[in-house]
Amino acid sequence: MNLKRKLSSIAVGLALSAGAAQAQISDGVIKIGVMNDQSGTYADLAGPGSVVAARMAVEDFGAAKKGMKVQILVADHQNKPDVGSSIARQWYDVDKVDMIMDVPTSSVVLAVNQVTKEKNKALIVSTGATSDLSGKACTPNSIHWTYDTWALANGTGSAIVKTGGDSWFFLTADYAFGHALEKDTEAVVLKGGGKVLGKVRHPFPSADFSSFLLQAQSSKAKIIGLANAGADTTNAIKQGAEFGIVKGGQQFAGLLVFLTDVHALGLDKAQGLLLTEAFYWDRTPETRAWSQRFGKLHKGAMPTMAQAGVYSATLHYLKAVAAAKTDDGPKVIAQMKQMPSDDPVFGKGRVRQDGRHVHDMYLFEVKKPSESKGPWDYYKVRATIPAEQAFRPEKDGGCPLVK
Secondary structure (H helix, E strand, O other): OHHHHHHHHHHHHHHHHHHHHHOOOHHEEEEEEEOOOOOOOOOOOOOOHHHHHHHHHHHHHHHOOOOOOOOEEEOOEEEEEOHHHHHHHHHOOOOOOEEEEEEOOOOHHHHHHHHHHHHOOEEOOOOOOHHHHHHOOOOOOOOOOOOHHHHHHHHHHHHHHHHOOOEEEEEEEEEEEHHHHHHHHHHHHHEEEEEEEEEEEEEOOOOOOOHHHHHHHHHOOOOEEEOOOOOHHHHHHHHHHOOOOOOOEEEEHHHHHHOHHHHHHHHHOOOOHHHHHHHHOOOOHHHHHHHHHHHHHHHHHHHHHHHHHHHHHHHHHHHHHHHHHHHHHOOOOOOHOOEEEEEEEOOEEEOOOEEEEEOOOEEEEEEEEHOOOOOOOOEEEEEEHHHOOOOOOOOOOOOOOOO
């Protein structure tokens, strides 16, 4: 074979192998749909910031240099399960989206999870909290990345009971997430020898907490557990200050509190609050450097754990697509379970068979105004909860995928 023909056959061979690899990527484009609340209760803690985080992951992965086309679509599910399901069907059937990412609001998570299984695509949840996603509702199509109700209850609930907060009253958002968080925290409180003096459920979302707070106040419980999130949490704490709840000796426990909630409250109202999170922007030099990049792209705001989770999960997803040479949903999810995760935001982690991503969690205390050195300097670490203790044991979740 002469040199010219030999080079020609190598070129054809390369083109064929590139074509074969590309053929495994449906439409030649990896399409990621970021679905969340863009303008309501959960917009600050996820919303547009989650889209920024997903784009940062695509850039840091180097998709363009690797010859991989990645497109990010965005939709607002308005915290309504029917809206979320409808968007998911449109995305999967018409827009050829390969993976849906983020999804706050547990009722929406469970609805979108069902559609994803039916369409055999991929779902990675950063912001939705229901621990059922890696329990009875687990599928080969979904991964739960950042936190869940069990981890939050285990972190905050057990720490508070151990330090004397042994009588509780729950103020609970009346939908799947609130119910699960209340149930998981109540179990931890009772196991630690505490007692639950009462509970009340409020509409989601809610602006007026006065009647619920009066019930909590009259219960004389040491701890008022807020089984809600976002604006519901901050409104309850602000209105609680007007009723003199903390001055009267009772304490709020925020069971799902984000950095943006503390920012909205201000340290004068939030100081002393105990909370469990998966990420804090100022914890290590790596988290700090990444967060400052994020802030430049997102109005100077530091990222929440939900937004950091979107970055971490999107990065691992793209690595798995490259390794599996396909964007087929269950195949990529399986690949994500085989590969350990590692990034500047969460450090090292892994995805279990039940779809639960495990990593260290942290118990934080909100600083007093006098302790803060500047904007967004809000937390001090009270305890690190190691990855293997931070999440519900795989055998206890009831996931049918666990052998």
